Amino acid sequence: xxxxxxxxxxxxxxxxxxxxxxxxxxxxxxxxxxxxxxxxxxxxxxxxxxxxxxxxxxxxxxxxxxxxxxxxxxxxxxxxxxxxxxxxxxxxxxxxxxxxxxxxxxxxxxxxxxxxxxxxxxxxxxxxxxxxxxxxxxxxxxxxxxxxxxxxxxxxxxxxxxxxxxxxxxxxxxxxxxxxxxxxxxxxxxxxxxxxxxxxxxxxxxxxxxxxxxxxxxxxxxxxxxxxxxxxxxxxxxxxxxxxxxxxxxxxxxxxxxxxxxxxxxxxxxxxxxxxxxxxxxxxxxxxxxxxxxxxxxx
Amino acid sequence: xxxxxxxxxxxxxxxxxxxxxxxxxxxxxxxxxxxxxxxxxxxxxxxxxxxxxxxxxxxxxxxxxxxxxxxxxxxxxxxxxxxxxxxxxxxxxxxxxxxxxxxxxxxxxxxxxxxxxxxxxxxxxxxxxxxxxxxxxxxxxxxx
Numbered sequence: 001x002x003x004x005x006x007x008x009x010x011x012x013x014x015x016x017x018x019x020x021x022x023x024x025x026x027x028x029x030x031x032x033x034x035x036x037x038x039x040x041x042x043x044x045x046x047x048x049x050x051x052x053x054x055x056x057x058x059x060x061x062x063x064x065x066x067x068x069x070x071x072x073x074x075x076x077x078x079x080x081x082x083x084x085x086x087x088x089x090x091x092x093x094x095x096x097x098x099x100x101x102x103x104x105x106x107x108x109x110x111x112x113x114x115x116x117x118x119x120x121x122x123x124x125x126x127x128x129x130x131x132x133x134x135x136x137x138x139x140x141x142x143x144x145x146x147x148x149x150x151x152x153x154x155x156x157x158x159x160x161x162x163x164x165x166x167x168x169x170x171x172x173x174x175x176x177x178x179x180x181x182x183x184x185x186x187x188x189x190x191x192x193x194x195x196x197x198x199x200x201x202x203x204x205x206x207x208x209x210x211x212x213x214x215x216x217x218x219x220x221x222x223x224x225x226x227x228x229x230x231x232x233x234x235x236x237x238x239x240x241x242x243x244x245x246x247x248x249x250x251x252x253x254x255x256x257x258x259x260x261x262x263x264x265x266x267x268x269x270x271x272x273x274x275x276x277x278x279x280x281x282x283x284x285x286x287x288x289x290x291x292x293x294x295x296x297x298x299x
Numbered sequence: 300x301x302x303x304x305x306x307x308x309x310x311x312x313x314x315x316x317x318x319x320x321x322x323x324x325x326x327x328x329x330x331x332x333x334x335x336x337x338x339x340x341x342x343x344x345x346x347x348x349x350x351x352x353x354x355x356x357x358x359x360x361x362x363x364x365x366x367x368x369x370x371x372x373x374x375x376x377x378x379x380x381x382x383x384x385x386x387x388x389x390x391x392x393x394x395x396x397x398x399x400x401x402x403x404x405x406x407x408x409x410x411x412x413x414x415x416x417x418x419x420x421x422x423x424x425x426x427x428x429x430x431x432x433x434x435x436x437x438x439x440x441x442x443x
């Protein structure tokens with residue numbers, strides 16, 4: 001079994017992984033694996049790569065870290081050949097790649113479980129599981145919550161997975177993004193049809209009825225005009241003044257990194273849960289590895 | 300009226316969207332190397348379509364899977380299988396549920412455009428979703 005896309009999971013399976021994550025976080029599961037995890041990152045990463053490696057170590061596993069710069073890819077070896085070779089050295093493979101569909105291609109090519117650590121602008125399913133876990137942990141539920149998504153919703157792969165999952169769980173979604181960086185309308189249509197999702201769009205940064213505010217990075221490299229990029233980033237920067245009339249128990253999340261999307265003083269606000277969210281990366285990824293290795297029997 | 304001789308054994312594809320006859324032949328892999336005679340008549344007046352193309356292929360009996368590909372560019376086409384000068388089978392084309400190696404993924408950032416991989420698309424509502432990059436495309440985008 002692989003974890004390539006959030007579309008591959010149903011609600012029951014997601015809940016199972018979230019329950020398992022809960023037990024991992026509480027240290028209740030002491031299972032150890034005499035196995036090897038390989039992390040293959042063809043794009044930069046801090047949280048995904050390190051939290052997967054930490055998760056493997058906590059499960060008693062070892063890990064191999066593949067570096068494309070010093071590999072035979074430089075000699076022209078294909079991605080598929082590389083994956084087939086590494087599948088003989090490791091038991092689970094985590095792949096991040098700038099091209100969309102790469103993790104699926106790997107999953108189809110080998111027998112070992114493949115986990116998508118992000119493929120281009122397509123999917124980031126393990127981040128979504130962390131997001132759902134954090135929401136459930138801090139709010140007690142996901143369904144019927146008002147979730148506002150702010151930032152570059154067009155290019156963020158986290159959004160592709162998260163919107164689908166939030167819709168599946170019955171959250172009410174509000175989209176706030178700069179012009180030209182709106183969420184793919186095909187995805188909106190898909191979740192409206194599949195899950196009868198309620199999705200609103202707006203342009204102003206007001207979050208009075210939000211239970212969860214999820215902030216995405218505005219990627220400067222997407223703009224042809226640097227001045228325009230600066231102007232938009234300033235306009236969409238989350239500041240303390242935006243939190244004045246928000247609910248007491250509002251939760252602010254972000255997949256991180258945050259460059260200047262969120263004003264620094266918000267870090268000290270108890271509504272900000274993004275560092276906590278990043279830390280949940282370890283128990284959730286432990287649960288994902290455990291789930292894929294097929295040992296879900298509780299101790 | 301332009302008359303094209305009837306065929307004794309082979310396939311007639313009728314009610315092709317005007318101008319798409321050439322593309323139909325291309326999709327079925329019928330070209331100058333084909334052993335039998337091939338006729339393509341374009342812009343034939345039609346009650347149903349106003350104008351249509353017709354293709355007659357002698358000596359080749361195209362199967363259901365092949366002819367369903369025709370539906371991607373001309374969903375109202377009809378297929379007639381001729382044996383000994385008589386129509387022995389008549390069928391409507393039907394849009395297939397999945398496509399394999401019919402067209403390339405139009406997404407330039409899809410891995411299938413740089414790495415050797417089968418081009419697989421699954422039908423979703425009126426569009427086709429790439430098995431790899433998960434983007435949806437209209438049939439015309441895939442087959443041109």
